[in-house]
Amino acid sequence: MSTNNSVLVLKVGGALLQCEMGMARLMDTAAAMLANGQQVLMVHGGGCLVDEQLAANGMETVKLEGLRVTPPEQMPIIAGALAGTSNKILQGAATKAGIVSVGMSLADGNTVSAKIKDERLGLVGEVTPNDGTYLKFILAQGWMPICSSIAMMDEGQMLNVNADQAATALAKLVGGKLVLLSDVSGVLDGKGQLIHSLNGKQIADLVKQGVIEKGMKVKVEAALEVAQWMGQAVQVASWRDASQLIALAKGEAVGTQIQP
Numbered sequence: 001m002s003t004n005n006s007v008l009v010l011k012v013g014g015a016l017l018q019c020e021m022g023m024a025r026l027m028d029t030a031a032a033m034l035a036n037g038q039q040v041l042m043v044h045g046g047g048c049l050v051d052e053q054l055a056a057n058g059m060e061t062v063k064l065e066g067l068r069v070t071p072p073e074q075m076p077i078i079a080g081a082l083a084g085t086s087n088k089i090l091q092g093a094a095t096k097a098g099i100v101s102v103g104m105s106l107a108d109g110n111t112v113s114a115k116i117k118d119e120r121l122g123l124v125g126e127v128t129p130n131d132g133t134y135l136k137f138i139l140a141q142g143w144m145p146i147c148s149s150i151a152m153m154d155e156g157q158m159l160n161v162n163a164d165q166a167a168t169a170l171a172k173l174v175g176g177k178l179v180l181l182s183d184v185s186g187v188l189d190g191k192g193q194l195i196h197s198l199n200g201k202q203i204a205d206l207v208k209q210g211v212i213e214k215g216m217k218v219k220v221e222a223a224l225e226v227a228q229w230m231g232q233a234v235q236v237a238s239w240r241d242a243s244q245l246i247a248l249a250k251g252e253a254v255g256t257q258i259q260p
């Protein structure tokens with residue numbers, strides 16, 4: 001199992017929350033890493049849970065290039081689903097695996113600065129790293145922060161941030177190694193085959209061809225931003241795949257490497 005001084009920033013997509021076995025396996029992997037002295041920061045989405053909660057409240061889901069248009073009347077439901085239900089489901093799985101965790105959001109500890117991303121998206125936030133004091137304190141205890149992607153502007157307005165972009169800001173803040181875990185084994189080509197490595201030019205071409213779209217477009221662009229910032233590859237892999245988790249724990253390359 002690998003240990004290095006850098007924090008491992010593990011972003012998990014929302015579909016994980018609907019898979020008890022996947023959560024247990026992932027948390028067991030994280031517990032082993034923590035026991036080995038590896039600091040782990042978990043960042044989570046919950047898009048499917050938001051979809052369900054909006055539908056249950058008779059509200060429509062609209063997305064623009066993978067980002068959820070967030071009208072003010074949807075914000076309480078979205079914040080409830082992400083900072084509430086999703087965060088606590090994951091905390092439960094972490095606790096069961098023997099991990100001491102701290103459930104938090106982007107709004108805690110002045111961790112990031114947040115502003116409205118694009119008026120057309122409503123209350124969708126764009127976040128930049130701000131103050132790592134709170135995160136570093138939690139990590140130094142050997143505890144695992146579990147961070148939702150709800151942020152807050154200075155005037156107190158809640159914002160909905162795409163969770164891959166939330167992970168980007170946090171990875172930059174702690175200078176961490178970012179791994180984006182989704183429900184697919186990595187970035188797939190037009191025939192559904194795993195692409196092992198991608199650079200910025202190849203990403204742009206695949207986006208242009210429509211092979212990389214929606215949530216994966218947001219994800220690879222977030223990954224590329226961190227890869228270039230850190231000068232090291234960012235991995236896009238799957239929480240579903242037990243062998244990928246084992247390889248990840250050994251510090252091996254898994255899924256798709258997004259190259260700087």
Ligand SMILES: Nc1ncnc2c1ncn2[C@@H]1O[C@H](COP(=O)(O)OP(=O)(O)O)[C@@H](O)[C@H]1O
Binds near residue numbers: 012047181187212219
């Ligand atoms: N080229 C691609 N390779 C893999 N997945 C893709 C690709 N293009 C689009 N997708 C879609 O992106 C999804 C992953 O993005 P998203 O749903 O946002 O994941 P998460 O919730 O894990 O962040 C996949 O399940 C797939 O439907």
Ligand SMILES: CC(=O)N[C@@H](CCC(=O)OP(=O)(O)O)C(=O)O
Binds near residue numbers: 012014082
């Ligand atoms: C602005 C925006 O799109 N926010 C996302 C936040 C959750 C998320 O990103 O969840 P996944 O990681 O499961 O996709 C949303 O409302 O769905």
